[in-house]
Amino acid sequence: MPDAIYEDLVHRLKRADTIGSVLGLLGWDEQVNLPPDSADRRAQQLQEIASLHHAAASDPEIGRLLSALESRDLAPGSDIAVVVRHARRDYDRASRLPEDFVREKAALDSEAYHAWAKARRASDFTAFAPFLGRQIAMARREASLLGWGDRAYDYAIDLHDPGLDAAFIEPLFAALKRDLPGLVRRIVQARTAPPAHMFRGFDAASQREFIREALAKLGFNWGRGRLDVSLHPFCAGDGLDTRLTTRFDENNPLDAIFSAIHEAGHGLYSQGLPAADHGTPLGQAVGMAVHESQSRLWENQVGRSPEFWRFFEPRLRSLFGPQLAGVSSADLLAAINEVRPGPIRVDADEVTYNLHILMRFELEKALFDGRLAVADLPREWTRLSEELLGITPADDAHGVLQDIHWSGGAFGYFPSYALGNMIAAQLWYRALESLPGLRDDFARGEFARLLAWLRETIHARGKRLDTRDLVVAATGQPLGTDALLRHLSERYLPAGPTAA
Numbered sequence: 411m412p413d414a415i416y417e418d419l420v421h422r423l424k425r426a427d428t429i430g431s432v433l434g435l436l437g438w439d440e441q442v443n444l445p446p447d448s449a450d451r452r453a454q455q456l457q458e459i460a461s462l463h464h465a466a467a468s469d470p471e472i473g474r475l476l477s478a479l480e481s482r483d484l485a486p487g488s489d490i491a492v493v494v495r496h497a498r499r500d501y502d503r504a505s506r507l508p509e510d511f512v513r514e515k516a517a518l519d520s521e522a523y524h525a526w527a528k529a530r531r532a533s534d535f536t537a538f539a540p541f542l543g544r545q546i547a548m549a550r551r552e553a554s555l556l557g558w559g560d561r562a563y564d565y566a567i568d569l570h571d572p573g574l575d576a577a578f579i580e581p582l583f584a585a586l587k588r589d590l591p592g593l594v595r596r597i598v599q600a601r602t603a604p605p606a607h608m609f610r611g612f613d614a615a616s617q618r619e620f621i622r623e624a625l626a627k628l629g630f631n632w633g634r635g636r637l638d639v640s641l642h643p644f645c646a647g648d649g650l651d652t653r654l655t656t657r658f659d660e661n662n663p664l665d666a667i668f669s670a671i672h673e674a675g676h677g678l679y680s681q682g683l684p685a686a687d688h689g690t691p692l693g694q695a696v697g698m699a700v701h702e703s704q705s706r707l708w709e710n711q712v713g714r715s716p717e718f719w720r721f722f723e724p725r726l727r728s729l730f731g732p733q734l735a736g737v738s739s740a741d742l743l744a745a746i747n748e749v750r751p752g753p754i755r756v757d758a759d760e761v762t763y764n765l766h767i768l769m770r771f772e773l774e775k776a777l778f779d780g781r782l783a784v785a786d787l788p789r790e791w792t793r794l795s796e797e798l799l800g801i802t803p804a805d806d807a808h809g810v811l812q813d814i815h816w817s818g819g820a821f822g823y824f825p826s827y828a829l830g831n832m833i834a835a836q837l838w839y840r841a842l843e844s845l846p847g848l849r850d851d852f853a854r855g856e857f858a859r860l861l862a863w864l865r866e867t868i869h870a871r872g873k874r875l876d877t878r879d880l881v882v883a884a885t886g887q888p889l890g891t892d893a894l895l896r897h898l899s900e901r902y903l904p905a906g907p908t909a910a
């Protein structure tokens with residue numbers, strides 16, 4: 411039965427989403443194609459489109475349509491109720507932020523990104539510190555404009571993962587902090603490290619060819635996606651036009667391959683969201699923790715499995731015969747599954763990766779509750795890195811300046827990665843139960859059953875359930891650390907799970 415009010419709302423939400431996608435495209439282009447001296451021009455473009463987007467998302471007519479629908483007795487969990495609940499939240503966010511604020515924020519994001527990139531090249535935190543200070547102040551202003559008072563960090567978490575906050579995350583991360591460092595030590599002791607410098611001269615064009623084939627096998631739709639190069643790999647766009655990036659190192663092909671599989675995991679989620687509901691909460695990802703669960707599941711549980719490489723190793727050898735002539739299958743798999751604490755998060759293995767996140771969560775909390783001044787951040791970074799990873803960063807570029815997130819004011823995002831790892835492990839064990847013989851599929855280069863299962867349990871649901879409820883519905887368990895610790899023990903301590 412046609413419902414003119416609901417249809418008008420959906421039309422306006424989709425229009426705002428389309429303008430937002432142009433903003434995303436400009437951001438993608440900025441990191442992939444922009445000439446070095448054109449940053450000012452891009453900042454102007456971003457400012458104008460951001461203000462158009464803001465106008466569309468805060469269109470007073472959306473407010474009126476929402477009020478009209480809210481006055482009805484909507485069945486909880488019905489499509490209309492889901493759309494209204496999320497659209498109300500998004501609308502309040504958009505309409506309570508003054509246009510001046512939105513323009514200032516868009517300009518700062520662009521300026522701070524370029525300041526960060528330059529400071530990182532020079533390995534000089536002091537050049538970036540004022541921009542970080544401004545981003546934190548901006549985040550506080552935003553939280554207070556939206557009625558979160560001084561709970562600015564909880565607001566930041568809620569932006570990425572609706573319904574989660576620092577109090578929910580703290581005990582989960584405390585459990586990881588208790589169990590992971592010991593697990594890392596046992597794993598490092600138990601495993602033989604692969605030979606150093608075993609990869610040389612892997613040309614980027616052939617790496618790209620391998621990646622294109624591998625992602626197509628996983629189910630990525632290249633008719634609606636592409637792969638480019640950026641400093642920091644990411645996935646932008648949406649399911650209708652999915653932009654993946656990676657970066658190529660001729661002496662470490664695994665970097666590009668696993669970055670690409672990771673980003674493709676995000677892309678597969680976007681491409682699996684219901685197309686007809688695109689641009690409305692029914693066709694949007696639930697949050698970043700679940701997004702990261704998709705990228706991490708494909709990257710780690712699938713991409714680092716021996717079965718995956720039983721299928722893909724011959725293809726890699728056919729592209730890189732001379733380069734792999736002296737590399738045994740065992741050494742290749744050892745390199746793929748190497749566990750070694752290092753300074754850089756994006757280079758980290760799936761075990762120590764979580765320790766990088768625990769650090770950033772503690773630092774962000776301290777920055778937001780005023781216990782830590784921006785100027786003291788490098789010192790505190792080093793202290794935590796030594797405590798958790800046993801690593802003293804060589805310089806700012808390998809420490810506090812390594813991540814792009816804070817330059818764009820993306821606070822409260824890092825926890826999503828470790829939460830995503832937990833959810834990925836829970837999904838993995840559930841998938842193994844639900845899909846007998848799943849690992850054998852991978853050895854035959856077949857991934858369709860797993861993708862279909864993820865489509866059904868996660869992708870097709872859009873925002874119908876919040877993160878915590880979705881995890882219970884999909885895995886039968888509340889979000890926790892047990893599955894992740896079990897996965898890491900089983901994979902890296904082949905003798906079997908030890909008490910973790």
Ligand code: ZN
Nearest residue numbers: 672676702705
């Ligand atoms: Zn990711």
